[in-house]
Amino acid sequence: MIELENxxxxxxxxxxxxxxxxxxAPGSFHFLTGPSGAGKTTLLKLCYGELVPTAGHVGxxxxxxREMSRDDIARTRRRIGVVHQDCQFLDHxxxxxxVALPLTVSGRGGEAExxxxxxxxxxVGLTARAKALPPQLSGGERQRAALAxxxxxxxxxxxxxxxxxxxxxxxxxRLLTLLVELNRMGKAxxxxxxxxxxxxxxxxxxxxxxxxxxxxxxxxxxxxx
Amino acid sequence: xxxxxxxxVLLMGDRQASRxxxxxxxxxxxxVFTAGAMAFLAVFALALSLATGRLADxxxxxxxxxxxxxxxxxxxxxxxxxxAVMEILRTTPGIASARVLPEAEQRALLEPWLxxxxxxxxxxxxxxxxxxxxxxxxxxxxxxxxxxxxxxxxVFDDHTRWRRPLVRAAARLRALGxxxxxxxxxxxxxxxxxxxxxxxxxxxxxxxxxRLVGARDVYIARAFMRRFTGRALEGAGAGTVLGMLxxxxxxxxxxxxxxxxxLGFRGLDWALPLLIPPAAGFVAFWATRAAALRVLRRxx
Numbered sequence: 370m371i372e373l374e375n376x377x378x379x380x381x382x383x384x385x386x387x388x389x390x391x392x393x394a395p396g397s398f399h400f401l402t403g404p405s406g407a408g409k410t411t412l413l414k415l416c417y418g419e420l421v422p423t424a425g426h427v428g429x430x431x432x433x434x435r436e437m438s439r440d441d442i443a444r445t446r447r448r449i450g451v452v453h454q455d456c457q458f459l460d461h462x463x464x465x466x467x468v469a470l471p472l473t474v475s476g477r478g479g480e481a482e483x484x485x486x487x488x489x490x491x492x493v494g495l496t497a498r499a500k501a502l503p504p505q506l507s508g509g510e511r512q513r514a515a516l517a518x519x520x521x522x523x524x525x526x527x528x529x530x531x532x533x534x535x536x537x538x539x540x541x542x543r544l545l546t547l548l549v550e551l552n553r554m555g556k557a558x559x560x561x562x563x564x565x566x567x568x569x570x571x572x573x574x575x576x577x578x579x580x581x582x583x584x585x586x587x588x589x590x591x592x593x594x
Numbered sequence: 595x596x597x598x599x600x601x602x603v604l605l606m607g608d609r610q611a612s613r614x615x616x617x618x619x620x621x622x623x624x625x626v627f628t629a630g631a632m633a634f635l636a637v638f639a640l641a642l643s644l645a646t647g648r649l650a651d652x653x654x655x656x657x658x659x660x661x662x663x664x665x666x667x668x669x670x671x672x673x674x675x676x677x678a679v680m681e682i683l684r685t686t687p688g689i690a691s692a693r694v695l696p697e698a699e700q701r702a703l704l705e706p707w708l709x710x711x712x713x714x715x716x717x718x719x720x721x722x723x724x725x726x727x728x729x730x731x732x733x734x735x736x737x738x739x740x741x742x743x744x745x746x747x748x749v750f751d752d753h754t755r756w757r758r759p760l761v762r763a764a765a766r767l768r769a770l771g772x773x774x775x776x777x778x779x780x781x782x783x784x785x786x787x788x789x790x791x792x793x794x795x796x797x798x799x800x801x802x803x804x805r806l807v808g809a810r811d812v813y814i815a816r817a818f819m820r821r822f823t824g825r826a827l828e829g830a831g832a833g834t835v836l837g838m839l840x841x842x843x844x845x846x847x848x849x850x851x852x853x854x855x856x857l858g859f860r861g862l863d864w865a866l867p868l869l870i871p872p873a874a875g876f877v878a879f880w881a882t883r884a885a886a887l888r889v890l891r892r893x894x
Contacts, residue, residue, distance in 0.1 A: 443808050
């Protein structure tokens with residue numbers, strides 16, 4: 370569904386990533402690790418079309434990213450759920466409207482989806498906080514809300530950037546369980562994290578592959594974890 | 595989506611879509627106020643254009659086809675000269691009719707200057723003959739020569755001497771009015787563009803988030819377009835009403851001194867300023883759209 374082929378990216382200076390190839394197939398579960406600043410977020414951004422590679426090809430659902438119009442990219446993003454590192458909420462809207470935002474902007478908001486939204490909020494345990502504004506939420510609540518927003522369009526792929534960055538161990542376990550559940554429903558999952566205990570915990574539940582960015586290249590980390 | 599429901603969404607807005615852009619405080623009122631002020635000025639520019647247009651038409655019409663012959667002659671010769679002049683005029687090609695002004699009309703013409711009680715009969719007032727030309731026109735120089743030969747007291751005045759510059763000035767004024775309207779429209783577009791740009795910059799993060807969750811450019815642009823079009827409509831509506839009231843209560847230029855027709859609207863002209871608010875809305879719509887799409891192009 371998402372294919373990177375020999376991709377390189379630079380922000381103007383030297384190359385941050387080069388020769389990166391990656392294929393996210395339905396039902397796959399990947400972790401992406403590497404030191405801070407290695408390019409994990411950049412790689413994710415390439416996967417949902419926020420960045421265009423300086424070399425190589427990015428294919429999203431069988432189409433070449435460079436040939437896609439802005440509207441094509443917008444429509445493609447509705448099929449890719451992204452949990453951003455900093456959540457990216459609209460601070461003037463309450464939590465439930467933020468979670469429903471992908472529905473709203475694709476013209477599917479309203480009563481028809483209200484039931485879905487309620488169900489989703491109870492799944493991430495935020496029913497009681499539905500009317501709270503994002504700045505009033507704790508880090509863990511924000512992360513769970515971000516996950517809820519990422520999956521509300523029933524996407525084929527879920528990309529999560531440090532989804533457990535601001536939360537305690539117990540909460541990160543809950544988030545992981547949610548992601549594993551989604552993966553069992555056939556969604557491709559890619560989680561960028563440097564939390565090795567999280568990866569170990571996940572390996573007990575799911576056949577996850579671990580990718581590591583080292584020296585600008587993407588490597589498959591072996592059984593050493 | 596059908597074209598009709600598209601239009602409905604565009605005009606009425608869907609409540610949810612408008613909410614994605616946070617409400618902006620008092621700067622809203624600056625936009626409304628400026629749109630109102632521009633509409634107010636537009637009403638006057640429009641009134642000016644219409645009034646000068648009317649004036650030009652009136653002068654051109656009333657004066658175009660007429661000329662006057664003025665005869666000053668001693669008491670005894672007056673009738674003979676009038677007859678001679680009438681004969682010349684009758685036989686001049688291009689002249690449709692000639693009419694000796696009756697004493698009552700001459701008196702009415704003089705009254706504003708000399709007062710009603712003056713014994714006009716006792717004064718050596720020249721006799722006026724009103725000449726109406728037909729469409730083809732006549733040879734003014736030839737006519738003057740003939741008059742000079744046969745009626746030495748007759749002076750031919752075809753009005754063009756002072757008519758042309760007046761008509762030209764009125765036409766120029768009308769053009770200035772039109773240019774003012776155009777400038778007002780452009781200034782409105784510039785003002786809306788500036789405030790839309792400010793709003794877009796203030797909401798850069800909101801726009802980025804909307805793009806990230808899959809909003810198309812038109813969706814985001816529309817949220818802003820709806821807002822600014824609404825403000826421009828409100829402001830221009832108020833400004834137009836105030837402008838029209840100001841014109842309606844303008845002191846009436848009286849009919850007798852109605853050489854100037856007075857700045858104002860006549861009859862159906864009153865419908866024209868009602869076009870100003872929709873025009874302002876139209877300008878705001880496209881200015882905001884252009885500004886929004888320009889900003890959006892910089893965000894992936």
